[in-house]
Amino acid sequence: AQKITQTQPGMFVQEKEAVTLDCTYDTSDQSYGLFWYKQPSSGEMIFLIYQGSYDEQNATEGRYSLNFQKARKSANLVISASQLGDSAMYFCAMREDSGAGSYQLTFGKGTKLSVIP
Amino acid sequence: GAVVSQHPSWVICKSGTSVKIECRSLDFQATTMFWYRQFPKQSLMLMATSNEGSKATYEQGVEKDKFLINHASLTLSTLTVTSAHPEDSSFYICSASGGQGLPNQPQHFGDGTRLSIL
Numbered sequence A: 001a002q003k004i005t006q007t008q009p010g011m012f013v014q015e016k017e018a019v020t021l022d023c024t025y026d027t028s029d030q031s032y033g034l035f036w037y038k039q040p041s042s043g044e045m046i047f048l049i050y051q052g053s054y055d056e057q058n059a060t061e062g063r064y065s066l067n068f069q070k071a072r073k074s075a076n077l078v079i080s081a082s083q084l085g086d087s088a089m090y091f092c093a094m095r096e097d098s099g100a101g102s103y104q105l106t107f108g109k110g111t112k113l114s115v116i117p
Numbered sequence B: 001g002a003v004v005s006q007h008p009s010w011v012i013c014k015s016g017t018s019v020k021i022e023c024r025s026l027d028f029q030a031t032t033m034f035w036y037r038q039f040p041k042q043s044l045m046l047m048a049t050s051n052e053g054s055k056a057t058y059e060q061g062v063e064k065d066k067f068l069i070n071h072a073s074l075t076l077s078t079l080t081v082t083s084a085h086p087e088d089s090s091f092y093i094c095s096a097s098g099g100q101g102l103p104n105q106p107q108h109f110g111d112g113t114r115l116s117i118l
Helices: none
Strands: A010-014 A019-021 A032-039 A046-052 A064-069 A074-079 A088-097 A103-107 A111-116 B004-007 B010-013 B019-025 B030-038 B044-051 B067-073 B076-081 B090-098 B113-117
Touching: A010 A019, A019 A111, A032 A064, A032 A074, A032 A103, A046 A064, A046 A074, A074 A088, A103 B044, B004 B090, B010 B019, B019 B030, B019 B090, B019 B113, B030 B067, B030 B076, B044 B067, B076 B090
Parallel strands: A010 A111, B010 B113
Antiparallel strands: A019 A074, A032 A046, A032 A088, A064 A074, A088 A103, A088 A111, B004 B019, B019 B076, B030 B044, B030 B090, B067 B076, B090 B113
16 A cells, blocks of 8 residues: 555646645554655755644745645645746655664655646 | 755766766765665655665665665765666665654755666
């Protein structure tokens, strides 16, 4: 079973509008972290935002916010006021205790966001 | 913020050549580094976890003798693709986490290496 599910292979949004990218996860750990990364066509992975499993408030970083619904095991990324430079692949990832002392990241399949002028 | 440098960015070489990719943490000590492989339009797949001073932990299906990992210091891990063949062509990207590698610490990624084997 997939640990991270991103159901939207591609999304379009009008410039200056808000967009929500979906992410659901599956874990039996009590302590885990959820991350969103942006990957432009150039390939680098850019860290956007983090949400811890014990954090009660939704994380926010500038135009990015994470809609964390623990009971539903969802961690959707909301981008407000979309810009053309937001066009990229977006990956949701989870970090849980692998049991070997290191915390591996498991990635979803990604959502390709295209911002339309 | 934390910076991870990966070198080289592009490699094109003949089949049978061994290729070394370096991953350096520039402003923090990385006790653990991770190596990923990414095929076009697909997600990142973890290949191995590299721990400073010990042997790397490889994911199932990853050939240890094909992908040699060395993490000799707290700031450098290397991935060597031995006797590379066209099917090894891919985008390889490393990441590093410092300190205890706790769940709330993001992994910082290098810019990746595009490997093309002719």
